[in-house]
Amino acid sequence: MSKTLVAYFSVGGTTARAAKSLADASDADLYEIRPAKPYTQADLNWMDKKSRSSVEMNDKSSRPALADKDADISAYDTILLGFPIWWYTAPRIINSFLESYDFSGKKIVLFVTSGGSGLGNTANDLAGSCPNAVILDGMVLNGPLSADALKKWVKTL
Numbered sequence: 001m002s003k004t005l006v007a008y009f010s011v012g013g014t015t016a017r018a019a020k021s022l023a024d025a026s027d028a029d030l031y032e033i034r035p036a037k038p039y040t041q042a043d044l045n046w047m048d049k050k051s052r053s054s055v056e057m058n059d060k061s062s063r064p065a066l067a068d069k070d071a072d073i074s075a076y077d078t079i080l081l082g083f084p085i086w087w088y089t090a091p092r093i094i095n096s097f098l099e100s101y102d103f104s105g106k107k108i109v110l111f112v113t114s115g116g117s118g119l120g121n122t123a124n125d126l127a128g129s130c131p132n133a134v135i136l137d138g139m140v141l142n143g144p145l146s147a148d149a150l151k152k153w154v155k156t157l
Contacts, residue, residue, distance in 0.1 A: 004028035007071060008082035009093055011039050014113045018141040019082045022111065025150035028080065033097045036065035046087075057087040063096040073101040078109065078157060080138070085114040089122050095129045103133035109157055111138040
C-alpha cells in the first residue's frame with residue numbers, strides 16, 4: 001500500500017471525480033466515505049430549513065452514520081480528505097469519519113469542491129474531531145485540473 005490515502009465524500013459526483021484524478025496523479029489509494037443512508041436531492045435542498053442537510057449543518061453535534069468503517073487509516077501517513085463545501089465548511093459526515101478512526105500523528109490535507117466559497121475556517125472546524133492530527137488547508141478542485149498540476153501540488157505536501 002502507498003503511504004497516501006485519498007478519502008472523499010461526494011453526493012453529486014463532482015468531488016468523486018476530483019478525488020479519482022488526485023489519487024491517479026499521486027499514486028494514492030482511494031476510499032469513499034459513504035453515509036449509511038444516502039442523501040437524496042430533497043435532503044440537499046439548502047433552501048428548506050427542514051431538509052436533512054440543513055438540519056445536520058445547523059446542529060454542530062450532528063454526526064450522520066457511516067455506511068462502513070473499513071478504512072485502514074493506520075497504513076497511511078498522509079490523508080488527502082475531500083468533500084463538497086456545505087454552509088462554508090465540511091459536511092457533518094466528515095466529522096463522523098474523523099471521529100471513527102485514530103488519526104494520531106497523521107497529516108490530513110483538505111481538498112474541496114465548491115459552488116462559490118473556499119476553504120474558509122474548515123480546517124479549524126474539523127480540528128476537534130481529530131485532535132492528534134495535523135490538518136492543513138489544501139486546494140479547491142473545481143473543474144478539470146491536469147495530472148501534471150495535481151502531481152506538482154501533491155509534491156508540495
